[in-house]
Amino acid sequence: MTRRFSLGAVTVVTFLGLWELLGRTDALGDHALPPFLATASALGRAVAAAEFWMAAGHTAVQWALGLAGAMLVAIPLGLFLGLGRLRHRVTRSTIDFLRTIPPVMLLPLFVLVWGTGLKMVVLLAIYAAVWPMLTQTITGVRQIDQATMDTAAIFKISAWRRFWRVLLPAVSPFITSGVRVSAVISLFIAIVCELVAGSPGIGQLLAQAQLGGDTALMWGLILVTGVLGVLINTVFKTAESQLLAWHPAYAKGQ
């Protein structure tokens, strides 16, 4: 554990040192990459202002609503579509078509209909985040073994228990991995909306920094979104391993 930690620390320090060096020598030209220390101090100044935290709050709310909304749509719909062979076959090609359209392509349309406020961002985030969870949930239901369902039938397990204690746990590894992917997508969409359509949030700050020629702050905000992504992934992975302690993939000491 400590060994892994110190190895990680060495990598980070080397990376930041390299950044500092490239920044000082202006390796990218046009002062496109300021040194790390300049970036850090620009970010430090931004973080001290209330404006940053307002923006971060907007991004967080849009991300959370986008993910939660997508979960409310994708998980029940995925269970419903996965449980019927006909339903699955009829909808499969439509789903495969829709999920390959880059959600950002729909941004102009969404702005036209809903403006640039929170509502638009959340709806687009929901749209984009639905697909991984939906396809994962459907796959999860389809892979449930006949023997599992036969067992429930033989022992006359009630529909209620069959759903909560057989179906849902059997699909849960698929759902959680879908949620983890969707969480990052929802953040991505929120920031893109802010950046391109000017919805309030970290992305909007980034756009403003760009207009003001403040490259150091731009890099600082890029760093912030990267850290947010890693944080979300870590939190969901930890929750997943707690929830799926029974699963062989999460077995301790094996």
Added chain:
Amino acid sequence: MTSFTTESSIMDTVQEAAPSSPALEVSRLAKSYGKREAAKQVLADITVSVARGEFVCVVGPSGAGKTTLLRCLSGLLEPTTGEVLVNGHAVDGPPDELAVVFQDYSRSLLPWMKVAANVEFPLLEKKMSKAERKALVGQMLEAVGLTQHAGKYPRELSGGMQQRVAIARALAYRPTILLMDEPFASLDAQTRAELEDVVLQLRDDFGVTIVFVTHDIDEAVYLGDRVVVLSGTPATVSEIVEVCFPTPRDQVTTKALPEFGAIRGEVLTRIRDAKQQY
């Protein structure tokens, strides 16, 4: 032990419902998959009767329709024609007094529940107090020798132990009939022999009627009071062989009996003859 009295009273009421009928009656059962011209007939005209407390083994080559027959008996599959009676009542969906042990224990046990919870799960549907349930689960885990493993997940146990859990779960359900679908097919020979004796012991302890499907002729002859030989396409009952070894049976002495070889040979000949006809 209050749980004992309640359990036996449950069994009594079931048996009183139809005192004279056999535990299981199959009459003229046939099963086809698919429709009209594309229909593939798997079972044809199966008629068998199993008495209370009897141990009947069903053998036949792979693909002979053994599993289809068992699924029809358990009410998971509707026969195309013919009828299945359990304790005198026509089967229309899985009957209350019947439990099944499947071949694939790793999928039949629920991996997200610990051993005790797996055994307890079907009992949640019965009108039992929590204390009664816990007592019954404990008793059944003891019967299969897994008391110490109650708090483990199934994946932490060997295949043989997992199948013991499935047997404990089936018996805790208090069936009068236990169907077993090639339960030991994926276990090694040593474990299989152990579990065969566990099943014989449990049959004596709980007085349950057992229908045991297997492709292993030695296993069928060792375990069964009678061996039903299925063969042909579609499968029919080509022979019902009476097995009359002294009880209790023993892996060494029973299998060394001259009658064991004779009966084994008879069953084998039957299966081979049927194969040559087609």
